[in-house]
Amino acid sequence: MTVRLTRQGAVRGRVSPDGVVSFLGIPYAAPPFGPLRFSAPALPEPWTGVRDALCYGPTPPRAPYPPPFDALVPEDVRPGEDCLNLNVWTPAPEPGAGLPVMVWVHGGAFQNGSGSTSGYDGGAFARDGVVCVTFDYRLGTDGFLHLPGVPGNRGLLDQVAALRWVRDNIAAFGGDPGQVTVFGQSAGAMSIGQLLLLDEARGLFRRAILQSGACHHFLRPATAAGIAAHLAAELRIEPTPEAFAAVPLAELLLAQGELRTELRSRPDPALWGEALLNLMPFEPVRPELSLPGPDDPGVDLLVGSTREEYRFFLVPTERMDAVTEERLHVMAAAYGVDPEQALPLYRATHPAATPGETLAALATDWFYRVPAIRLAEAVPGSYLYEFGWRSPRYGGRLGACHALDVPFVFDRLHDPCYAALLGPEPPQALADAMHGAWVSFAKTGDPGWPAYDTDTRSTMMFGPEPGPVADPRPEQRALWEGVR
Structure with missing residues (x-):
């Protein structure tokens, strides 16, 4: 002691x-x-x-x-x-x-x-x-x-x-x-x-x-107030702090869980606003998107995502196989890109991809990869990475999904709480590399690869053989210019 x-x-x-x-x-x-x-x-x-x-x-x-x-x-x-x-x-x-x-x-x-x-x-x-x-x-x-x-x-x-x-x-x-x-x-x-x-x-x-997150996920005040009013109506109370505080905690938590389910099952833009795309009824509230400038916030940044983030949400739920071509087009348009332009670009990388697999790639970029790039672009000297090791779970379809990088960062590959994601033999060498880069960044501000800039767009790829790559998938990245 x-x-x-x-x-x-x-x-x-x-x-x-x-x-x-x-x-x-x-x-x-x-x-x-x-x-x-x-x-x-x-x-x-x-x-x-x-x-x-x-x-x-x-x-x-x-x-x-x-x-x-x-x-x-x-x-x-x-x-x-x-x-x-x-x-x-x-x-x-x-x-x-x-x-x-x-x-x-x-x-x-x-x-x-x-x-x-x-x-x-x-x-x-x-x-x-x-x-x-x-x-x-x-x-x-x-x-x-x-x-x-x-x-x-x-x-x-x-x-x-x-x-x-x-x-x-x-x-x-x-x-x-x-x-x-x-x-x-x-x-x-x-x-x-x-x-x-x-x-x-x-x-x-x-x-x-x-x-796997940057500055793009938030709710505007009007949207957030509308969600609070809707939750209050479901609980048959006024949307005030006093009324919510009076609700028994077990009842309030049950209503929160039901709110999350309703967001997915009742996709009404008038009700949910931008939360309909973010799929989170609770988020930080701010008036508009803001990115730090070159001299603000005055901190060193390391930012990135996993290669196939959105498979985490589609594969275990079996939703990926239910995605139709029509649904894929609807979602591409909802994300703000022209389906006739965007979908061929994504299919050029994986010509045999199903509509669900293509949606997973598109949503990965909208949710995670492009916001990371935007933050790295906004703050010169930032470092960018992508995690690409693919989990063998779900017949290998889970891929390099959301949250899969965390046990590598913490160097806890054999913790039981990660077993359902990782499978039996995750590579310790990759954990050594990723955990070591995080430690190096904390100690020196340098994780061990070139900083990101808009000329080289150097991105560290944490996969079977970790190493920096210049501008991975540039056509797909360029698709989101002026969109996200």
Whole structure:
């Protein structure tokens, strides 16, 4: 056991056999319930004595993933109100050792996920000389529902509060508060895309890694207010914070899950607005798309996606085989491209692709690849990557899907929570390369390949033989100019 002193009080952590020390379940904000419901995060109450930080803390309330995603992305649920907590892994040097810090923002479509799942264990980062932090933030209605009279984007404000805790306390764990890299995947990366633009987050991190998400996923205020009104109508309440707070939590979570299902089964543009394409009823709210400029936000960026992201959403649900040619044309037009121009470009790469496979490629670019490119273009000196190793699951059809890169980044290929995605023998050499690049970026700002620019468009391809490639699939990239 070892003890470190935070601004709220002393915490006791556990030393593992390899010398890494973990401190789990440390509160970074007060429990967001009672009078603090739907408010900005407040400082936690200090404590006397030494607080045990030996096990994960409670997780924020959330509806479970629907099948089959509940099996693909298993979640831990720990009840309790003190759910705004974080976890630290450190090589355990003395306080003030000045090690680089990496802070993970988990994904989950702004409705699911937790920083305390075993797949996000930060021990491998600590083993390699980096202090790693993971945390939970409010989700769904409590974190992102757009309501009058209370702060918006409360989940983002929680993330800022966690980063402020890191700034104020991480030196006690051997970290350097001036060398913080924030990294996240999916909704976590989309959150970071908004943190890059948020005044409250300025100066809290020096570098950022965005995996499968950037700045393009958000709801405009009118859309978000409409979704809040619709959810309130389903619950037979007024769309006010007081009314939502009065709904029993179990009933509220059930309604959140039903809202997600309704978004897919009732595709009414008048009801859902841009959420109909994003497929997420809860997202950060902002007036319009913004990208950081060349001198803003003043952080180093590493951004990318997986090669076949959208297969994650189509293959396990068997929706990919149900896509017709007519549906493919409708979706291409909805994404803002001319089907007669776009579909031949995508089929030139895979002439035998089914309509569902072509839709998967098109949606991958709309959701993930092109937003990553736009962010890299906006901030000179950014680094771009693509993850291309293909999972053998679902007869190999799952491919290089969404979330498949995460176990490689954390160097946790054999964690049981990833088994349904990875299959029996994922390549350790690729984990060594990808995890090593993330560590290098956190330490030096250089992941080990040339920075992206609009002349060479150098992109690191993490596949069977990792290496940089100049402008992969240029015709498909150029299709989205002026569209996304």
